[in-house]
Amino acid sequence: MKIISISDTHGKHKDLILPPGDTIIHAGDISMKGELSEILNFFEWFTSLNYKFKILIAGNHDFYFERESDQTIKGIIPNGIIYLNDNGITLEHVKFWGSPITPWFFNWAFNRHRGEPIQRHWDLIPNDTDVLITHGPIFRTLDTTKDGQHVGCKDLFNKVHEIKPQAHICGHIHEAYGMVEISGTKFINASVVNEKYNLVNTPIVFEIN
Numbered sequence: 001m002k003i004i005s006i007s008d009t010h011g012k013h014k015d016l017i018l019p020p021g022d023t024i025i026h027a028g029d030i031s032m033k034g035e036l037s038e039i040l041n042f043f044e045w046f047t048s049l050n051y052k053f054k055i056l057i058a059g060n061h062d063f064y065f066e067r068e069s070d071q072t073i074k075g076i077i078p079n080g081i082i083y084l085n086d087n088g089i090t091l092e093h094v095k096f097w098g099s100p101i102t103p104w105f106f107n108w109a110f111n112r113h114r115g116e117p118i119q120r121h122w123d124l125i126p127n128d129t130d131v132l133i134t135h136g137p138i139f140r141t142l143d144t145t146k147d148g149q150h151v152g153c154k155d156l157f158n159k160v161h162e163i164k165p166q167a168h169i170c171g172h173i174h175e176a177y178g179m180v181e182i183s184g185t186k187f188i189n190a191s192v193v194n195e196k197y198n199l200v201n202t203p204i205v206f207e208i209n
Contacts, residue, residue, distance in 0.1 A: 001094055003131070004051070005204045007171025008191040010061065011038055012199045013045050016192065019205055023091070024051045027171040027190055028059025028100055028135035034109060039064050040076070047078045053091050055082045058100040059135040059172065060108035065100065084133065086124050094208060097129045102136035102172060103153050110135070114155060122159040131208060132165045136172040141182065142189035146175050160185065166208050177201045 004018060007027035018024070026046070031038035039062070046054055058065035065073060065085070077083050084098025100110040101121045112118040125132065136153055137143040138160050143152030151173060160168055164185055171191040179188045192201045 001092060001209075002205065002207050003167070005169045005188050005190040005206070006192055007135075007169070007189070008059065008174055008193050009042070010193055010197055011041070012193065012197075013042055015199055016203065018049065018203055021051060021205060023053040023055065024049060025055045025096075025131075025133055025169055025190075026057070027133050027169050028057045029061045029171060030056070030059070031062050031064070034061055034063030034065070034067070036064055036076075043076070043078055043081065046081055053082065054080060055084065055089075055096060055098065055133065057084050057098040057133050057135060058110060060100075060102050060105070060110055062100070063109045066109040086121055088126065088129065095126070095128055095130045096133065097125050097131075098133040099125070100135050102134075103151070105151075114153070118153065119155045122156055125159055125163065127163045129163055129165045130167070132160065132163075132168045134168070134170050137170045137176065137189055138168070138187075141187050142170070142176045142178055142180065143173050144176050145173060146195055167206060179204050179206070 002021040004021040008029040030042040088097035104111040138157040139152040139154040167186040
């Protein structure tokens with residue numbers, strides 16, 4: 001399966017140039033303020049893309065998904081879009097799991113305090129996950145800010161290195177864009193914008209068995 005990974009489009013999705021593939025994954029922050037109009041604009045674009053599978057999680061800017069009920073959210077998601085929120089799906093024998101949760105930072109959407117409050121979410125991740133999608137990175141892997149600080153999640157670090165998925169896709173820390181392979185796991189920060197919200201990065205493409 002050829003996977004196209006993007007994150008942190010922040011309303012600039014229509015300016016992206018996307019390569020061909022089988023599956024596209026968006027790792028959150030489709031909007032700037034999480035307003036319904038932004039979400040619907042993104043859905044219109046995402047639905048039109050020519051991929052067999054289209055997977056989405058929310059990010060810390062996407063307040064709509066935290067504010068509204070599951071039933072309301074389900075009612076606006078078009079057919080053909082797979083929205084994951086601490087749950088998973090198996091597609092062509094590949095097991096995906098997605099979560100929007102990030103460590104607490106200025107009371108953005110889907111923030112949880114480090115330690116037990118955030119660990120509850122990571123405990124839900126199945127051990128046989130092939131592709132893990134979280135909005136934020138793990139600690140010390142594609143999590144370095146422009147000030148040189150590592151701001152990824154230590155609790156998620158432990159979980160990912162325990163289950164060893166084939167790939168972990170995230171975004172959130174714009175300036176940490178890139179891909180690195182560690183102990184058989186492809187770690188991908190797919191943020192397409194930089195810290196100034198300029199669209200400068202290309203989608204990251206990889207294949208999975």
